[in-house]
Amino acid sequence: MKTLPYKKVVSAIRQMCIEAACNLPNDVLSKIKDAYREEPFPRAKMILEQLITNCQIGSSSNIPICQDTGFAVFFVSMGTDVCISDDKTIIEAINEGTRQGYKDGFLRASIVSDPLFSRTNTFDNTPALVHVEPVKGDTCTITLLPKGGGCENMSFLRMLKPSDGKDGVVKFVTDSVIDSGGNPCPPVIVGVGIGGTSDKAANLAKKALLREAGSLNPDPLYAKLEKEILTTINQSGVGPLGLGGKTTALAVHIEHFPCHIASLPVAVSLNCHSARKTVISL
């Protein structure tokens, strides 16, 4: 059994929060640069240029690239041979690291303690949202996806009929992105979860956003579907900010899971162009 010191995990999480806010991962930035080169519409080109400059300012001046530093969503692959010291759980360590990171990094506190009645800000961006999956071995891999509210509000779930098939999936996903217009800060990365139950599909759609931008599903049938949906979305003309242009989506990522004979659940989770994430292994 390997014991991870609680303080070490807290400090790593704190650092992840600050880094994610100020630096766009290279895979996403390079997709935006490709889009800028290929964009024929002057207004869209100008907006994409602003996005590239924005990232340069963020990383060189250590200022968050977007004021919405997000709900801190963590995906943890926890080795079965790992435990946390001081009788703490991984969730406690992540919450303390998030609290410190958002305060010390001057990141925005965007969480209210009660969703409906008091809606009082917790002022430290906690609680974080933590998904833990056990894996064999003695390493703990943690991915942080700071998820902005604007794009998260453009999330959709539809329980399609099996007879709706591939065409039903394409229509639902493309309509979701096109109807969202400028709200989720296009060009977006589109996460799609197909199969499982309603909750599983939503989780898969979010997990799909963790993949390297533009990487293809290893199953050729799903990879082909990803390309088809991306092409259809980018024919819409919605464009950056929803003000017209070639680039509405940077990538479409599909994750799938077995499902019930009666069902075809499909979930869509959009990520804005500010598709931030950080990963560490402890």
Add this chain to the structure above:
Amino acid sequence: MNSISLTTPLGKDEIKRLKIGDMVYLSGSVYTARDAAHKRLCALIEAGKTLPLDLKSQVIYYCGPTPPTPQRAIGSAGPTTSSRMDRYTPLLLKNSGLSAMIGKGNRSSQVVKSIVECGAVYFSATGGAGALLSQHIKSAKVLLYEDLGPEAIHELSVENFPLIVAIDSTGRNLFTEGPSEYKKLIGQ
């Protein structure tokens, strides 16, 4: 693309000459207000009370900035989704003399109708470009509702803040016309 420099407060004539697609570089004071601040302002209007700030000919920016560091006036400060304010906007426009709003994304048909009725304008700033936009903010102070944290009303002093006219005072809408204009360009 037409390029226009404006300074707040914005008079009716200045607003009338703005057309969708124009680039505007705004200087002067703007006031941040998001969901929670709008809810409070509109509750005051509905109760027949006076607003705690004079919004006549002023500009509201839908923005909840990150906190300032010791070295900066403000943190990251891009626009938030405007449609969440749609429920409040017609009431606020009619009762405050507000001239303009800055946000991102399309507005409801009721909002477009009141923009036309009140001779106002809706600007789009670049969503997600909070670091770049913060460079155009010279000073910031919390004016009202400090308990709301990032949702408090801040008074910002901006310089050449880059905007695009998204809905003009005649009701033309770049969220519908922009994509059509692009399709025409590529011959679709």
